Amino acid sequence: MADKPHASGRVKAGDVTQRVGVEQLEKRGIDVDQLIEKLVDAAGAEFTTYYYYTILRMYLAGNEDYKEICEDARLEDRAHFELITPRIYELGGTIPYDIRTFADRAGCPDAYLPGSENGKRPMKNSRDIVTHVKADDILEVLLEAERCAIRTWSEICDITFGKDLRTFDMASRILQEEIEHEAWFIELLSMEREGVARPSGHFRRGDPGDAPYSKNRGFYNP
Amino acid sequence: MELRLPDGRRAHIQVPEGRHILECARDAGVELPSLCEQGWCCTCAVRVLSGRVDQSASRRFYEADRAAGFALICTGSPRSELVLLTHQLEAMRAFRIGANLPVPRGPTLAQP
Ligand code: FES
Ligand SMILES: [Fe+2]
Ligand SMILES: [Fe+2]
Numbered sequence: 001m002a003d004k005p006h007a008s009g010r011v012k013a014g015d016v017t018q019r020v021g022v023e024q025l026e027k028r029g030i031d032v033d034q035l036i037e038k039l040v041d042a043a044g045a046e047f048t049t050y051y052y053y054t055i056l057r058m059y060l061a062g063n064e065d066y067k068e069i070c071e072d073a074r075l076e077d078r079a080h081f082e083l084i085t086p087r088i089y090e091l092g093g094t095i096p097y098d099i100r101t102f103a104d105r106a107g108c109p110d111a112y113l114p115g116s117e118n119g120k121r122p123m124k125n126s127r128d129i130v131t132h133v134k135a136d137d138i139l140e141v142l143l144e145a146e147r148c149a150i151r152t153w154s155e156i157c158d159i160t161f162g163k164d165l166r167t168f169d170m171a172s173r174i175l176q177e178e179i180e181h182e183a184w185f186i187e188l189l190s191m192e193r194e195g196v197a198r199p200s201g202h203f204r205r206g207d208p209g210d211a212p213y214s215k216n217r218g219f220y221n222p
Numbered sequence: 223m224e225l226r227l228p229d230g231r232r233a234h235i236q237v238p239e240g241r242h243i244l245e246c247a248r249d250a251g252v253e254l255p256s257l258c259e260q261g262w263c264c265t266c267a268v269r270v271l272s273g274r275v276d277q278s279a280s281r282r283f284y285e286a287d288r289a290a291g292f293a294l295i296c297t298g299s300p301r302s303e304l305v306l307l308t309h310q311l312e313a314m315r316a317f318r319i320g321a322n323l324p325v326p327r328g329p330t331l332a333q334p
Contacts, residue, residue, distance in 0.1 A: 031329075038328030104324030109262035109281040118281070148258045155257070155331055 021166075022092060028163040035159060035167065036093035039084055042152050043095060044106030046081040049145055050074055052111035056142060059113060059133045066135060066188055068208065070142060073181045075209020077149075080174045083214045087167055108148035111141050136193040143185035149178040173213040223304035225252060226271070242279070243268075243295035243306070254295070254308055255330050261297035265330050267314035268293050273304035282324070290317050 009027075011018040022032050053074035060066045088095060096102040103110070112119045114137035115130045153175035160168040183200035190198040204220045205212075212219035225233045225247060235250040237243050244266055247254055257265040261280025275293040277283040283294055292314045293306065311330055318325035 034329045041326040041328040044326075105326050107263055107326045107328060108258050109260045144260060148260070148263075151257050151259075158331055159329075 019092060021090065025091075025164045030160070030163050032091055035156075035164070036088060036091050038107075038156060038159065039088050039091075039167070040093065040095055040102075041105060041107035042156060043081055043084050043088065044102045045108035045149065045152060046077045046084070048103050048106045049108070049111055049149070050078040050081065052113075052145075053077065053142070055113050056111065056138050059130070059138055060135060063135050066139070069184050069188065069203070070138075071208050072205050072210070073142065073146070073184070076177050076181070076211045076214065079209065079211035079214045080149075080177070083170050083174065087170060091167075107152050108145060111145045114138060114141060136189060139185055139189040139192055143182065143189055146178055146182040146185055150175065150182055153178055170214075173216075176213045177211060223273070223300050223306070225254075225268075226305065226307045227252075228307070228309050237300050239299075241299065243275070243298050243300065243304075247295070255311065256296050257330065259296045261294045263326050264294065264314045264318070265311050266294055266296040267310040268295050268306040268308050269310045269313065271305040271307055273306075274301040275299070275304065276301045284323055286321050286323065287314070287317070290321075292317065 009020060009023055011020050011023055025032055025035075053070055057067050057070035057074060060070060085095060096105070110119060113130060113133060115121070115133050121130065153171050156171040157168060157175060160171060162168075180200070180202060184203065186198055187200040190196045202220065206217070206220075210217060223235060223237060223243070225235060227233070233247065233250060233252045235243075235246050235252065237246040244254060244256055244259070255265050257263045258281075259266075261277065262282045270291050270293050275288075275295075275298040277288070277294060277298050279297040279299070280294050281297070287293075292310065295306065295308075315325050315327070
């Protein structure tokens with residue numbers, strides 16, 4: 001066995017309490033416990049964003065194009081949650097057993113509807129809705145959420161680059177979509193608020209929330 | 223106002239009315255850690271050695287944080303002359319966990 005370095009290591013044959021898939025990361029300098037914590041924060045942010053974008057896109061009446069783009073970003077954030085969560089388990093971790101804990105420890109803020117007083121607006125009942133919301137304020141919330149996502153996934157790419165190729169591959173796919181999302185919301189907010197064209201360079205999704213990178217589908221390249 | 227970095231460096235910066243400390247530090251060439259930049263994640267946490275910080279622009283900042291001497295400079299503006307010790311994510315996180323307050327648990331790459 002000694003002439004086969006990859007066949008060596010501390011995990012004994014038949015030992016199911018250890019993971020070679022984790023051992024090899026540690027050997028390459030990854031602090032797996034810390035990586036799991038970071039992934040749970042990031043997954044939490046994707047999950048809360050998915051929830052809050054559901055609300056935000058309801059308030060874009062008269063801007064049907066914005067609605068569609070918000071919907072793409074929303075569904076792709078769910079795809080990001082779906083992509084990264086299995087990896088947390090594979091590394092030996094778990095997401096919190098209580099969804100409130102999960103949302104509270106998300107790495108990025110709740111993307112509250114403008115006018116909802118950071119979600120704390122008192123409501124008489126569930127029909128007591130916020131009635132006046134400006135599209136540009138919604139676009140700014142969306143934009144800042146994407147920016148937090150870009151910083152998060154960039155950090156995860158940095159942590160894993162050249163060491164944890166599997167997490168890196170997932171994070172870099174997610175990062176690519178987050179960068180597209182930021183570009184979309186810059187384009188829309190810039191025109192909506194300032195009347196200035198700042199093209200994103202792309203928009204097209206096949207189906208809503210196509211997630212070409214994180215679902216490994218063909219991306220638009222005619 | 224004065225920023226003290228854990229490695230002993232000190233920076234004196236100006237923060238005009240209505241601006242946040244982090245962006246003015248960056249303008250002055252002092253790179254400091256941040257993530258959400260909305261006053262939520264505590265990556266930019268500092269310890270307030272003297273003075274008072276306005277956190278009204280922060281998304282999640284508790285009175286208990288202030289009482290324990292922490293501030294979030296991404297969304298914090300000076301209310302007085304200030305002396306701040308930077309790179310306090312770990313300390314602020316430990317405080318939040320001890321006080322049963324929410325905080326993200328992941329590491330940050332940015333070290334002093
Ligand atoms: S960078 Fe997140 S609280 Fe300041
Ligand atoms: Fe996302
Ligand atoms: Fe996104």
